[in-house]
Amino acid sequence: MTAAGPARDEAAYDELARTVREHAGRLATALVRLIGDFGAAEDLVQDAVVEALRRWPVDGIPDRPDAWLFTVARRRGLDVLRREARYREKLAQVQWPVPSEPDERLRLIFTCCHPALPRSAQVALTLRVVCGLTTAQIGRAFLVPETTVAQRITRAKRKIADAGIPYRLPVEADLRARTAEVLTVVYLMLNEGYLSSGGEVASQRLVDDAEWLAALLHELLPDEPEVAGLLALIRLHRARAGGRFSAGGDLVLLADQDRSRWDHAAIADAVDLLTRTARRRQPGPYQLQAAIVACHAEAPRWEDTDWEQIVLLYDLLLAVAPSPVTRLHRAVALRYVAGPEAALAELDGEPAGRLDAYHLWHATRADLLRDLGRPAEARAADERALRLTSNPAEQAILHERLRWEP
């Protein structure tokens, strides 16, 4: 190795992060098979990672980092096995290399996202076990104390063991519903990462992991249209990430974004994936959301946005997955098709009561009221929105607006 000191440490940490990200799930899976205990397997991987943190900066990065981690984890696993007589017969089954059977990784994901676990634990467990994040990283990303994350994971692991949550693929009859559970977890990662409160690095990590999981699921379940839909949705968001913040770090609204900073090749790829998936004619919420984002991504300028198509897609989305937030988004699109009055009527209709605590509902009303020449009401709505958001980027935009309002 030519690098020395901090630079070498840095290289070792980067390599370790990459290895953990790509292989932690597979290693845990192999170890579950070895020692038959979900929680212990994960601890072994973490122990091996700690060992690597100590050794790699000194000894250099090994030729096959994943094999190095496995060897260390397996050695410790064998110690555990030797201590525990009831696992003795399993020693005979130990072998390396363990095939990275796709089914094994899928099993792990489905176990982490089992519907008998609370949603927050599904997310924490998946990030920890499948993506290899530390409890501290998960806590930062979701603004939850690390001890809370650790408790959730511990409780979930105990329930998996004690309640008999199986470590295997769901049977055919359950697969659709269970895949939907997994996708919800991935979608939560995307949402939290995309509009989160946890700081830029934590957020970026979450979006990366969401894409990685979605790509993995798509590879393993190529016939599930909603998996492809969610993957396309994540990739479309990422492709436009370059335009979302100004040089000063402020959030830039879609209408004002510099579209030359979007990754147009990535957009084309995602749209292609979406188009191929749509041929199956099994539309679902993720495909429809991706299609809406694609409409925005493909418009050369804000003025060229195909709002009629977007309103239509929102209608379809409301039909399969009705939600007040979706109605809100539809109203925004409707403004460009039917004018601010129609949009405001839509907002003040059905969803009003249910979205009273949602800052974007008030911010959108403010926008429409300004358009309609009702500045006092607009100001009151913006002030209400400001009180309801904790996201600094959104607060900045609202402050800016209020400065200009009478």
Add this chain to the structure above:
Amino acid sequence: MKYVLLFVDTEQFHADLQAMTPDDRARAFGLVDAWVAEHRGVIRGGNKLQDAHTATTVRLDGPEPVVTDGPFVEGKEVVSGYFEIEVADLDEALRMAKSWPGCPVIEIRPLES
């Protein structure tokens, strides 16, 4: 693994049952009988409990045992019966519970051994 399925009645369910015609009620019980027959192979025991008004609760957490009338939690939902089953894992227990044609709530709890 062994699990107990705890069946829970609600006031609404009770009222609906009362409001049924004798024929409809017979049909509803028929579905339950069919479910039990279908799962006979994994059912190890169980029974229907008599109505909640027959329940008596003894509390031993004070200085003296206290006997009160009624189930241990006062509420609109009461345990009305149970089955002990033996299946491979929670997924199988869940599938069974999801196809139960009777009362609207089921708690699934693994047995210690």
